[in-house]
């Protein structure tokens with residue numbers, strides 16, 4: 001077994017980041033380039049803004065002592081109820097295929113439920129094949145709607 005292929009032994013520990021430290025900052029420097037080529041990793045101040053807000057809940061995955069994944073659950077109330085969005089799901093390449101992504105999503109669904117949401121939304125480009133397979137396997141269903149974006 002090579003050193004960069006972790007064993008499937010330890011189940012991932014999923015927790016909500018409530019403070020920013022060097023380990024968290026370093027984890028995002030490692031993870032964000034694996035998610036986006038156009039957005040830099042968040043700075044310490046930006047991470048502080050995320051964890052300070054009740055609307056953005058930063059879930060982290062730890063395996064064998066290392067932070068290997070992240071998911072942000074966005075929660076906000078609108079006139080028709082509590083909205084929940086899953087954003088910025090990423091698992092380090094060396095830890096993929098071991099259920100970390102599934103564990104992060106399941107923890108986000110539990111948290112959304114406990115905050116009063118009755119649905120959870122996300123979008124994923126079709127080219128993200130592993131992600132789309134994962135979401136369908138977890139029970140997300142395609143929804144017929146038009147997704148628009150206005151570029152500022």
Ligand SMILES: CC(C)(COP(=O)(O)OP(=O)(O)OC[C@H]1O[C@@H](n2cnc3c(N)ncnc32)[C@H](O)[C@@H]1OP(=O)(O)O)[C@@H](O)C(=O)NCCC(=O)NCCS
Pocket residue numbers: 034035088089090091092093095096097098099100101102103123124125128130131133134137
């Ligand atoms: C999508 C992503 C978060 C999944 O994380 P993960 O920890 O591998 O997720 P899981 O192990 O729970 O399941 C992922 C699926 O992909 C497969 N897979 C993904 N990468 C794999 C790898 N390197 N080796 C083996 N299988 C892999 C898994 O077997 C599983 O397949 P299945 O759904 O057919 O059973 C991860 O691939 C990732 O970070 N991708 C890049 C960023 C991205 O696309 N994010 C989603 C944005 S919408």
